[in-house]
Amino acid sequence: MKIAIAQLNFHIGNFESNTAKMLEAVKTAKNQEADLICFSELSTCGYPPRDFLEFEDFISLANDSIDQLRQAADGIAIVVGSPSKNPVLEGKDLFNSAFFLADQKIQAIQHKTLLPTYDVFDEYRYFEPTTEHKVVAYKGKKIALTVCEDIWNIGNENPLYKICPLDELIPQKPDFILNLSASPFSYKQADTRTEIVGSNVARYNIPMFYVNHVGAQTELIFDGGSLVMSPNGKVFEELPFFEEAIKVYDLDEVIKGQEHRPQPKHKYAMIQDALVMGIKDYFKKLGFTKALVGLSGGIDSAITAALAAQALGGENVRCVLMPSQFSSDHSINDAVQLAKNYGMPYDIVPIESVYDSYMKLLEPQFKGLPFNVTEENLQARIRGMILMAFSNKFGNIVLNTSNKSEAAVGYGTLYGDMCGGLSVIGDIYKTEVFALAKFINEEKEWIPTNTITKPPSAELRPNQKDSDSLPEYDILDEILFQYIENRKDPQDIISMGFDPAIVKRALRLVNINEFKRYQTAPVLRVSPKAFGMGRRMPIVGKYLS
């Protein structure tokens, strides 16, 4: 039996293009004499469809797609993910289903059992878990159909669910496992995924075809990297990351196995490619082509612009340099150099005149009061407004340049440098930003060295440095990582050897700045715990604050 797996870039709610893409893939697979083609989870409607699922019309459109695919399932079986209605009144109204289409019929539907409802996932919000598991017979083989999380309750010390669907399916003696996934990227996920698929294969001793979604949906980036694993636990093949792919495998050969051949998984190479795809798909799926970045001469805006240039082409990334009286000459020079390196058009728009006009306007109220964060924020907000004016006039989307360390401790100005439609590096700590810049510069000096080596500064008052207000980033970032990614308690972090006063201050800053993060752009997620939909914190909470 020949099995095709197709990792495709779907668009949420765009049934027409998703269906067309699958029909095209079916043709390709048939040309290569595949007996079966498998797509990723919820591929008719795109993943995650979120509250669109609450509309009857949306479900009807998904059913229409299934119907078109059913008609195409002629001489080939098609396995496709789609929502389906729960006929039982009690319980949620929908299932998250894998449809098995063959001989132009719906031959079987296997619903998802384990519904991830943590971090970025909300599946129990919409779906009823199934308790029925039946293998599908096709061309003399028996197939165990599973949907994403259904294979993830294995090999954990602290399992989230009480059952393993494959424990129900394996006694029915399937020949292989198909898994339809939409598993979002983090820099750890590809390794974890290989481990989990490996745990299943080791436990059940049959081959697995794991088909992942590829493409970005706002903040969630799906990296592809679909896996074919032989019963010997070796990776038969891993599909490429961050691109569409259709590949046909001979089941007998997969069962026989070959040498283990996983792809390399370099942290910063993967982060770079993930962010580039994140930017590209955000623009493409919204119908935009041009970005705007405010370049300060600092590393955050430099790397944001660099990634945007990789994603959209340098000519489509307009840079705006907005110096004030506090900007150093080298900042402007560094920013200009960066723009030139990527062929990005740039404007220099000094903000002093507008700043002065605000100060004059506000004089009656502010007279006699000292320069403070108000005037600093004013500069950042003038810059935000200039970017938004360019955005409105010329139709470019402003990219937000905040990093994760800043976003965590609230070191940024709401409606100022925190503006923009998409946060590109908001899930990357400052120390990781440096590492990513160095990785990008391994090829050539894309980012001026001076931008990387100078001490970070917001340049909002004379001789300002980030370290005036914050702990050094190598310490701060480690504390933040333990708190945010690892959800460690303050006492745990202190016992790792950090200064209790710094720990307390850092955690307090994280918690009291929830209100700022609430109002910022979606953050491209590349870590196991990003700000945004996967981290839900009270604003008026009084905990560690």
Add this chain to the structure above:
Amino acid sequence: MKIAIAQLNFHIGNFESNTAKMLEAVKTAKNQEADLICFSELSTCGYPPRDFLEFEDFISLANDSIDQLRQAADGIAIVVGSPSKNPVLEGKDLFNSAFFLADQKIQAIQHKTLLPTYDVFDEYRYFEPTTEHKVVAYKGKKIALTVCEDIWNIGNENPLYKICPLDELIPQKPDFILNLSASPFSYKQADTRTEIVGSNVARYNIPMFYVNHVGAQTELIFDGGSLVMSPNGKVFEELPFFEEAIKVYDLDEVIKGQEHRPQPKHKYAMIQDALVMGIKDYFKKLGFTKALVGLSGGIDSAITAALAAQALGGENVRCVLMPSQFSSDHSINDAVQLAKNYGMPYDIVPIESVYDSYMKLLEPQFKGLPFNVTEENLQARIRGMILMAFSNKFGNIVLNTSNKSEAAVGYGTLYGDMCGGLSVIGDIYKTEVFALAKFINEEKEWIPTNTITKPPSAELRPNQKDSDSLPEYDILDEILFQYIENRKDPQDIISMGFDPAIVKRALRLVNINEFKRYQTAPVLRVSPKAFGMGRRMPIVGKYLS
């Protein structure tokens, strides 16, 4: 047996104040010779604690509170809601529990069975549902303990769950039902709640004591209105809305019953009181006392300021009038009159000089291009920046003045009039804003009549009216209500008699403006479907857009 119910205003994560408040209530109840006192759901940690629940330390602090209450359970039983650890490895790590404390011991713990995971609720994200149900014996009586949603799977045509916990408990012959709730307000909720409690009492024929949380937690407003219902289905008593209350009842008298005495539930009176509590608690729980409102002379900012004045006192609401060349004289006069009516201090800060300085600065790039939405947004953003500068300098929180109709169709400027820490009327359609203004003016002309009667205008270009860009609000709001609250499909709405072109355009505007709503302040929720945490939509989706 004498039963005390206490609806108190807890603060998420503020274990010290929550525990002190409960200990004080225990004293009060003991003074009134109560045998038992019952608090609301998750009262140790406040509701909803959200991802704070993922910290071990947070759960320990909740356990410490339980321990303090246990020691106080001397001569009185205390029923209190708190998270508790699931000792079984499989499944989620926590339960949402009701602790029954008596004789200084934990006598029983009943975990929640039905975990709401829809709209604003995320309970299955954290909690394992229980399958065990046991009545608690105390002083010769048997008590059925239930937590919030546990009583809500009754009387529905399309139940969300497969079981009713009380169906398990009633065969054990309890004498009464206690329900610990944290049920957020909407203008329909108090009626629905009475119906649901009634359905339970009718089905099981025993009295119920329903204890609700009162107070606002960022966007969620808990209205109290705790209910005591006799077996005859009549409301024995309903506790007040929007204030703390402790009340002791004699079980025999409740069983005997008296005339039905529910409270009046006027839609706009309740919305007004809800929003006032929402503002009050947002400020109090964050440690602020003073608000800022940008007054345009229009109805949205007028009503926002009026509600803020009710919540914080007029002297604590600083108004800023920021006229441009497009502002009409009557707008300024109306705004000044409103400020005077409530004793609110006000500043007049004309924006023309700053606007001119921007236009001069941007001339090299904008030369020859026509006046468009860029210049309109610029005005709105200058106003936003002035408000934020005042906020930074004087420590006032800016209140957002957008209404739900605007927020729905994106008729507002990001970082401009959409700025602010809290959206006061973002869950109220424009037509409801008018109705609320009229309700407020029933007492006296608080809001200048001219503000209510003139045609809505953003005053961002000469002679602009909202109806130039949008359908009339009475039509638009009805379409939005059908789509947002009722989740009707386009075809359903059209078949109600609306112009297909207007329906299509309105729904498209809602969907393409998700990116704006993503970046705005939390919205005080007063309807069954508010923007924010309860409505989760893809930004890059391509559905009805």
